[in-house]
Amino acid sequence: MGGIRRSAVASRLGLAILLSLSLTASPAQASSGSEHVRVGVEVLDFDPLMDGGQPLSVARGWNDPAGLEPQYISDVATASGGIVKQQVVHVTVVRDYPVKSGGFHFTNETYQSCFVDDRPGYCKALIDYGAVLNAALNPGVMSACDALRSGRVDEIWLWGGPWFGYLEWQLVTPQSLCPAVRKPFAVMGFSYERGEPEMLHDLGHRAEGLIRAGIGLSLWDRFDGQWERYAQDFACPAQPDAGHPEVTGALVHAGNVHVPPNAY
Numbered sequence: 001m002g003g004i005r006r007s008a009v010a011s012r013l014g015l016a017i018l019l020s021l022s023l024t025a026s027p028a029q030a031s032s033g034s035e036h037v038r039v040g041v042e043v044l045d046f047d048p049l050m051d052g053g054q055p056l057s058v059a060r061g062w063n064d065p066a067g068l069e070p071q072y073i074s075d076v077a078t079a080s081g082g083i084v085k086q087q088v089v090h091v092t093v094v095r096d097y098p099v100k101s102g103g104f105h106f107t108n109e110t111y112q113s114c115f116v117d118d119r120p121g122y123c124k125a126l127i128d129y130g131a132v133l134n135a136a137l138n139p140g141v142m143s144a145c146d147a148l149r150s151g152r153v154d155e156i157w158l159w160g161g162p163w164f165g166y167l168e169w170q171l172v173t174p175q176s177l178c179p180a181v182r183k184p185f186a187v188m189g190f191s192y193e194r195g196e197p198e199m200l201h202d203l204g205h206r207a208e209g210l211i212r213a214g215i216g217l218s219l220w221d222r223f224d225g226q227w228e229r230y231a232q233d234f235a236c237p238a239q240p241d242a243g244h245p246e247v248t249g250a251l252v253h254a255g256n257v258h259v260p261p262n263a264y
Contacts, residue, residue: 037084040153042144043069043091044137046098046160047192051108055095056161063192065159066091071196076203089153094137098127098158100165114163127165129187130177132158145178148185155186161193169206204257225253232258 045065047055073086097106104122114123133144147153158166166189174182190199212220221227240246247263255261
């Protein structure tokens with residue numbers, strides 16, 4: 001998120017959040033003349049035990065997802081004018097690393113090596129989404145796919161640390177990664193190394209991706225107004241400079257996740 005303030009994120013996401021979430025949530029219901037989109041969430045929190053016996057998030061002094069989720073849920077509700085109602089239905093804490101593509105599985109040693117040198121392919125490899133979503137990760141707990149198939153939840157939130165291999169968001173088509181699930185669903189990838197603003201950042205990209213796919217790039221570009229600036233480097237000088245000029249007021253429109261209207 002860099003220096004982007006939470007208020008700026010919330011102000012530009014309102015309708016976009018509603019539209020993006022309503023594509024994958026339970027049908028909107030009318031209540032006292034207002035629409036509501038209710039989203040049930042299954043949380044998979046991968047927080048492996050380190051060699052000293054502490055969970056990774058504790059050993060590194062990172063955040064507790066249980067503290068970040070209510071903030072996120074509240075901000076999304078505020079940004080959508082109270083229309084979007086998210087609820088964490090079930091949380092599975094997994095004291096292990098998620099399996100990556102090709103069956104690779106971190107050990108504490110290989111994981112910690114990525115902090116020294118992230119060039120090995122396993123550091124940046126993505127998880128095997130199909131394997132993670134279909135696995136019964138703890139005894140007696142249904143898989144994420146089973147939770148979706150039962151209608152208990154509408155989307156999945158993944159928690160983990162750096163190099164765990166999560167995409168910020170992914171829309172899964174029906175009967176693909178979860179063969180028995182007949183409607184699309186989203187998988188969000190969150191990091192407990194970061195904070196709640198980065199969760200909103202991920203949702204902003206989800207909104208951009210789904211709306212752009214629905215209305216087309218040319219119309220989205222007119223709405224966005226700063227799309228080309230995604231290619232800019234991420235240095236954050238104290239003041240605008242030649243490589244990071246002020247946003248052009250006549251073109252900014254709504255801006256985007258990386259370049260909101262009040263940024264440079």
